[in-house]
């Protein structure tokens with residue numbers, strides 16, 4: 292039987308980098324095949340080529356034994372290949388069924404035939420054991436449910452081969468388990484799955500085979516049952532992993548950030564942040580746990596100043612900043628790693644050195660008087676690049692040209708080098724590979740020892756537990772529990788986040 296996918300000698304060059312350097316990949320029909328590798332190794336590039344989003348410079352692709360050339364994703368879809376991107380691409384204001392049929396609407400006498408679409412959706416759902424309600428609106432769904440809609444959308448189009456780029460990055464453990472159950476079921480029904488993931492335990496749990504890519508080259512394809520996480524990490528980086536330093540508590544009694552009785556309402560008047568009070572001291576990392584949609588985003592937006600609070604106060608080092616502008620807050624020592632790096636963190640089409648100055652453009656070394664200090668900005672960016680290991684040919688390429696993990700490292704580097712007094716960090720290591728993750732944790736810990744107060748929001752519960760001095764749980768807009776990270780495991784924390792522990796059935 293011909294393999295589902297054969298990629299032979301795939302090469303893709305970008306200015307200054309060879310993203311894929313003569314890569315070979317064989318994926319057998321009906322297997323779950325993981326692609327692992329450091330940030331910038333070339334994983335997404337390879338998958339985009341396979342999905343027809345960009346052409347390879349060299350190489351041959353075969354799908355079920357037949358040689359193919361794709362000039363657009365439509366060509367790939369026609370061959371039974373579907374892709375779920377890391378940034379979910381659903382339209383929030385539309386229903387599930389509208390999203391599923393978007394771009395391939397069935398019509399009857401010129402109007403969209405929703406009944407036929409729903410019937411087909413139900414059939415696909417039954418065949419693969421995935422259920423969604425066609426009439427739900429996307430913006431009412433949890434992240435895990437939205438992802439399920441993306442997967443169904445791909446199956447609806449007849450995909451037999453599914454590509455998922457970092458599907459678990461945005462999920463809590465319970466949702467990851469559900470996703471994995473879905474993937475196993477899909478596999479049972481004959482689907483072939485290729486997925487990218489930085490969490491090696493997850494990779495070992497779900498996949499049959501694993502291909503490791505390092506700096507654009509295939510290093511090895513191994514059976515998941517024959518390797519450990521340590522083996523994988525070594526294959527990825529070519530050496531043993533650094534283990535993050537843990538330090539003694541550095542928490543002081545100086546309040547660096549105080550939020551008192553804060554309430555934020557959404558457009559419908561619902562209290563999405565409901566009378567929240569918290570304090571972060573110098574030298575402290577306060578972790579906020581919560582499933583997406585429970586008010587964490589609105590809480591940090593209110594602190595950063597992009598959202599207006601209805602009532603309550605926000606103070607930094609005793610100074611009320613509640614009515615200060617975003618810029619004034621930033622200049623006053625507030626660092627911010629946003630949760631959506633594409634929408635809030637970067638100017639994708641601007642060069643790295645401009646991105647490094649974002650939010651700090653009014654101060655040295657990025658400016659002199661009223662003027663942008665180009666040489667100053669460029670050398671500062673160069674320094675961030677070295678210290679935070681941002682892999683790029685130079686600091687003049689656009690942010691768009693960086694791999695996902697390297698974009699994130701640039702943002703972390705920018706915020707940390709500004710030496711903030713308070714850092715609001717949302718998913719700081721999302722999409723960062725295991726080696727670089729340990730580095731970022733060390734950077735945050737070092738800054739903490741020097742007095743940095745951090746408010747940490749993360750969907751990675753190991754990160755929350757490993758970094759935080761204290762964890763608070765946010766549920767339906769309220770802080771409902773305060774936990775000691777030394778005494779809690781991800782599973783228990785997860786049940787606080789879903790509200791189960793609060794109802795007594797943890």
Ligand SMILES: Nc1ncnc2c1ncn2[C@@H]1O[C@H](COP(=O)(O)OP(=O)(O)OP(=O)(O)O)[C@@H](O)[C@H]1O
Pocket residue numbers: 305306308309310328329330331332333334335336337682683691692693694695696697722724
């Ligand atoms: N459009 C582009 N223009 C220029 N360079 C690019 C472009 N897309 C990717 N690259 C470069 O190709 C290399 C591989 O990037 P890719 O996105 O495939 O990495 P990745 O393995 O997916 O990494 P990550 O884990 O960080 O997502 C990187 O050096 C990246 O900067």
Ligand SMILES: [Mg+2]
Pocket residue numbers: 334335336694695696
């Ligand atoms: Mg990628």
